[in-house]
Amino acid sequence: MTAAGSSTSAATGAGSRRALLVGGALVVILLLVAVLGGGSGGRVTGPPLSSRSQGADGLRGLVLLLESYRARVHDEGSTPAASTTVAVLFEDRLSDRARAELIRWVQDGHTLVVVDPSSPLAAGRVATLRTAVSRGVCDVTDVTAQSLDVHPGTDLDLPAAVRFQVEPGDRSCFGDGSTAFVVAHPVGSGSVVCVGGPQPFVNARLAGADNGALAVGLLAPADGADVAFVEANAPGGGSKSLGDLVPDRVFQGILELVVAFVLYALWRARRLGRPVPEVQQVVIPASGLVRAVGRLRQRSQATDRAAKAIRTDACRLLAQRYGLAPGTPPRVIAELTASRTGLTAEQVMLAIDDRYIPDEAALVALTRQIDTVRQEALSG
Numbered sequence: 001m002t003a004a005g006s007s008t009s010a011a012t013g014a015g016s017r018r019a020l021l022v023g024g025a026l027v028v029i030l031l032l033v034a035v036l037g038g039g040s041g042g043r044v045t046g047p048p049l050s051s052r053s054q055g056a057d058g059l060r061g062l063v064l065l066l067e068s069y070r071a072r073v074h075d076e077g078s079t080p081a082a083s084t085t086v087a088v089l090f091e092d093r094l095s096d097r098a099r100a101e102l103i104r105w106v107q108d109g110h111t112l113v114v115v116d117p118s119s120p121l122a123a124g125r126v127a128t129l130r131t132a133v134s135r136g137v138c139d140v141t142d143v144t145a146q147s148l149d150v151h152p153g154t155d156l157d158l159p160a161a162v163r164f165q166v167e168p169g170d171r172s173c174f175g176d177g178s179t180a181f182v183v184a185h186p187v188g189s190g191s192v193v194c195v196g197g198p199q200p201f202v203n204a205r206l207a208g209a210d211n212g213a214l215a216v217g218l219l220a221p222a223d224g225a226d227v228a229f230v231e232a233n234a235p236g237g238g239s240k241s242l243g244d245l246v247p248d249r250v251f252q253g254i255l256e257l258v259v260a261f262v263l264y265a266l267w268r269a270r271r272l273g274r275p276v277p278e279v280q281q282v283v284i285p286a287s288g289l290v291r292a293v294g295r296l297r298q299r300s301q302a303t304d305r306a307a308k309a310i311r312t313d314a315c316r317l318l319a320q321r322y323g324l325a326p327g328t329p330p331r332v333i334a335e336l337t338a339s340r341t342g343l344t345a346e347q348v349m350l351a352i353d354d355r356y357i358p359d360e361a362a363l364v365a366l367t368r369q370i371d372t373v374r375q376e377a378l379s380g
Contacts, residue, residue: 025263025264025267028259028263029256029259029263049091049202051063051073051075051229053203054203055203056202056203056204058202058203059090059201059203059229060203061203061206061207062201062202062203062215065206065212065216066215066216066225066227069216069225071219071220071223071224071225071226071227072224072226072227073227074227074228074229075228075229076229076231077230077231078098078099078102078230078231079098079101079102079105080105080228080230081226081228082108083226084110084226084227084228085111085221085222085225085226086110086111086113086219086220086221086225086227086228087102087105087110087112087228087230088112088113088114088115088218088227088228088229088230089102089112089114089119089121090115090116090198090201090229091116092114092116092119092120092121094230102121102230103187105190106187106188106190106191107188108188108189108190109188109189109190110190111190111191111193112190112191112192112193112230113192113195113219114192114193114195115195115197117162117164117194117196121194122164123165123166123170123185124167137172137173137177137180138173138174139172140171140172140173140182140184140193162181162196163175163179163180163196164181164183164196165178165183166178166179166180166183167185169185169186170183170184171183171185172184181195181196182194182196182218193218200214200215201215303357303358303359303360303363304357306357306363307362307363310366310367310370311351311354311370314351314352314374315328315352317374317377318333318337318373319333321377321378322337322340324336330349330352330353330354331349333348333352334349337373337376341373341376343373343376347369347372348373350369351366351370351373352370352373
């Protein structure tokens with residue numbers, strides 16, 4: 001095989017390896033995009049029972065349903081405002097002090113709907129339901145000064161929920177009068193309505209059976225109701241940092257950029273083939289440089305240029321010798337040199353005068369004259 005053939009084969013192999021590397025990098029990036037970006041498909045997801053979450057266990061559908069009845073829905077701290085019509089507690093992560101404040105708010109004539117069966121504010125639980133529940137006995141009236149608008153044929157779609165014990169003085173619905181899925185008991189001038197679970201209100205089941213009717217009857221009994229979702233922490237009292245507020249898509253985008261940069265850097269940094277030794281620069285000594293410049297000027301026949309350089313150096317030497325300023329005319333230098341040495345001014349001018357030097361013989365004669373003047377000046 002010839003040298004040209006070997007070079008062609010090596011270049012082809014290097015190109016194939018580089019194309020394979022680039023293709024692999026693109027496949028990895030596409031996989032990362034598919035894994036990291038394919039989660040929610042553009043839907044706003046969040047923690048379960050979040051009023052902003054569009055996931056199956058979110059409450060965004062409930063918010064839109066209530067707003068369609070001209071209700072004002074907003075998140076609130078442990079003590080809702082006095083203008084709030086109904087406060088709803090989906091997850092009881094309140095402290096004992098926050099619960100006490102919420103109970104005082106209810107005693108002032110407000111209504112609290114507790115959807116967390118494990119909350120200390122809920123009624124005593126009896127059993128777990130795993131079937132559809134019919135209206136049954138329903139005497140829940142005067143809840144927020146309205147009747148619970150459920151009809152005799154109303155059913156609820158409940159995959160798993162809790163029944164509460166109906167105590168004397170309580171009102172109930174979706175039960176038999178002794179146990180029920182919805183139980184309301186008075187607290188001071190207000191009332192606490194206990195619901196056996198959040199399942200009827202989440203996005204995945206809000207449209208099933210008459211779950212939506214129950215939600216509207218409890219939370220928006222009249223047009224223009226003010227509904228507050230009670231949060232675990234009052235505004236400003238949470239523990240989230242600024243990093244927690246950045247959407248996950250931003251972190252995913254940054255991660256993809258970092259991975260793409262690392263792959264690009266690896267691709268550009270890899271050297272295919274064996275290391276190639278690089279020729280180091282040759283350091284030329286000063287004397288060698290002078291000889292190289294002399295040979296270059298000799299080949300170019302620049303005798304007059306060399307003569308000017310030699311004369312300029314001689315004038316500088318004589319001016320320094322006799323204390324003259326730089327740039328002193330050659331005639332002044334020649335007369336002063338003649339007065340200090342045995343040479344005449346004409347002999348000195350012949351050496352330092354600016355005249356044309358046509359060839360190497362004239363250049364050699366000039367250098368001899370300048371050497372004679374230099375020796376006389378240094379010894380005189």
